[in-house]
Amino acid sequence: MRTLTVNTSNQCYSIHIGRGTYQMLPRLMKEVGVEKDRKLMVITDSSVAPLYGQSLQASLRAEGYQVGMTVFPAGEESKNLSVVERVIGDCLQFGLDRSSVVLALGGGVVGDLAGFVAATYMRGIPFIQLPTTLLAHDSSVGGKVGVNHALGKNYIGAFHQPLMVVFDVDVLRSLPARQVHSGLAEVAKHALIWDVSFVEWLEAHAEELLALSPERLTEAIFRGCEVKSAVVSQDEKELGIRSILNYGHTIGHALEAVSGYRVYTHGEAVAIGMAGASRLSVRLLGAPGELVDRTEQLLRRLRLPIRYAENWPLPALLEAMKKDKKARGGQYTFVLSRKLGQVEMVRGIEEAEIVQTLKEISTQ
Ligand SMILES: NC(=O)c1ccc[n+]([C@@H]2O[C@H](COP(=O)([O-])OP(=O)(O)OC[C@H]3O[C@@H](n4cnc5c(N)ncnc54)[C@H](O)[C@@H]3O)[C@@H](O)[C@H]2O)c1
Ligand SMILES: [Zn+2]
Structure with a gap:
């Protein structure tokens, strides 16, 4: 224990x-x-x-x-x-x-x-x-x-x-397999926003995690809780840094909302959202291209989707992102990454950049 x-x-x-x-x-x-x-x-x-x-x-x-x-x-x-x-x-x-x-x-x-x-x-x-x-x-x-x-x-x-x-x-x-994968999305998120060594550990142990190895699950849960707790203890009432926990959630929540919460599990939507956020990060913050490859590879290894295949109307997706609880004053706000293991909140993102990102993560 x-x-x-x-x-x-x-x-x-x-x-x-x-x-x-x-x-x-x-x-x-x-x-x-x-x-x-x-x-x-x-x-x-x-x-x-x-x-x-x-x-x-x-x-x-x-x-x-x-x-x-x-x-x-x-x-x-x-x-x-x-x-x-x-x-x-x-x-x-x-x-x-x-x-x-x-x-x-x-x-x-x-x-x-x-x-x-x-x-x-x-x-x-x-x-x-x-x-x-x-x-x-x-x-x-x-x-x-x-x-x-x-x-x-x-x-x-x-x-x-x-x-x-x-x-x-x-x-x-x-747990049904899909729920296991969905939970692993939040584990991956905790690694991607905070701790490169945790990303490496997940890359190395993905298969054992999927096979529900009790030792690996214990470690993954421990480290996931550790990251969340480190972030939350700096900001209990969500006034600042805590919002980085929303990495992947702006697009994720929008996908959940437009699909009436019936198509993706929360973790699946967040995984697609993290793939999108990593791409936006490369374009807007000049993050290295490796960020996208490592992110997408890790999510794929954890049997998570990184693209959406449905033809959701663009205006509905954009509207949902503007309404996201974390958005302020109708501006698009995203948690983006400068490099693996490090993220920050970015406000006032141009709509055209988001539209381009959505194109990249859609298979339509
Ligand atoms: N408070 C927070 O900080 C916070 C953070 C993240 C998510 N959430 C909330 O968590 C909820 C989603 O949680 P979830 O994904 O665990 O959903 P859930 O609680 O609905 O569980 C998913 C399904 O699995 C079943 N189940 C649970 N444990 C099982 C087990 N061991 N074996 C077999 N079946 C089992 C449940 O009955 C349910 O049908 C959302 O409402 C979300 O808002 C809250
Ligand atoms: Zn979440």
């Missing part, structure tokens, strides 16, 4: 990553002061509950904890206020009080929603993240929790740091 400590302004918490870590939960909870007299509530979704929820609840009960569980339908569509209200109703019925602890067992959707419930239930109770997707390594650091509004993703939310995060890499075995 590897442990990473995340420092935030008013709290510090541990991320434990490894095999069979759920069996260590009683000991780890004790370490953060959660004794058996505190009620626990597992919040999970309908896919994860039968795989890991029931067994987790049973094993914690066998240890003497009082554990409730509430399950909502799997999928991004559930990340909304009416599900929050239902889940809070279950928490009330189970008798959770201010000393109780929420266990968020699932992917990023569960982490965001259960974290938001914990942030708001009785003005805030502690929660422990038990991420079950690779992508959730990203959402387990940074303290952002929340749900979607009909008018946009993640418009309702809070900052609420977990008490700790416990990652069991064995649960990633049941």
Whole structure:
């Protein structure tokens, strides 16, 4: 098991990553002061509950904890206020009080929603993240929790740091391959924006990662969380440097939006976006051409797309990029790279440059 400590302004918490870590939960909870007299509530979704929820609840009960569980339908569509209200109703019925602890067992959707419930239930109770997707390594650091509004993703939310995060890499075995690849896109992003040696490590171990080697997954998650935590600790409330985490996301979000979130996984859209951002970086910042080759090669090795084949209307894509939450005053804003492992925010990019980039990453 590897442990990473995340420092935030008013709290510090541990991320434990490894095999069979759920069996260590009683000991780890004790370490953060959660004794058996505190009620626990597992919040999970309908896919994860039968795989890991029931067994987790049973094993914690066998240890003497009082554990409730509430399950909502799997999928991004559930990340909304009416599900929050239902889940809070279950928490009330189970008798959770201010000393109780929420266990968020699932992917990023569960982490965001259960974290938001914990942030708001009785003005805030502690929660422990038990991420079950690779992508959730990203959402387990940074303290952002929340749900979607009909008018946009993640418009309702809070900052609420977990008490700790416990990652069991064995649960990633049941993830559909496409979800594994999608999670690897955010891992690759963390390497590409921050750490050339991490890029090299990913290049060397891509095949083992795809084969779900527990040791390699542990290392990849550890290093991904390390980068995110380094960035976030400098900018908890997203006023400056944190925006570099949006590398590949301007085009990525636009592709997700124009396709109604039905064609690409988030990671696939971001991978295409990073291919685009690397190309834009060469043109606008004079980054070496090698940046594009290394980026695209790494993404391909991780079985991620670097081009889109659909004929999305250009005006819709451009409009989506202008509306991106990170854009200001209707200007196009991108996170671009001067060289491998180093990025910065660039504002006021000419539309013609973006149009040219979109042409390059489209196979139409
Ligand atoms: N808070 C943040 O900082 C942050 C960062 C990145 C992403 N997110 C959010 O994360 C969400 C996406 O997360 P995700 O990709 O994990 O999606 P997800 O939680 O919907 O999980 C994907 C699918 O896999 C299933 N699943 C989860 N674990 C499984 C396992 N071990 N075996 C088999 N199936 C499993 C889920 O039930 C779901 O159907 C988005 O809502 C996004 O906004 C938040
Ligand atoms: Zn992302």
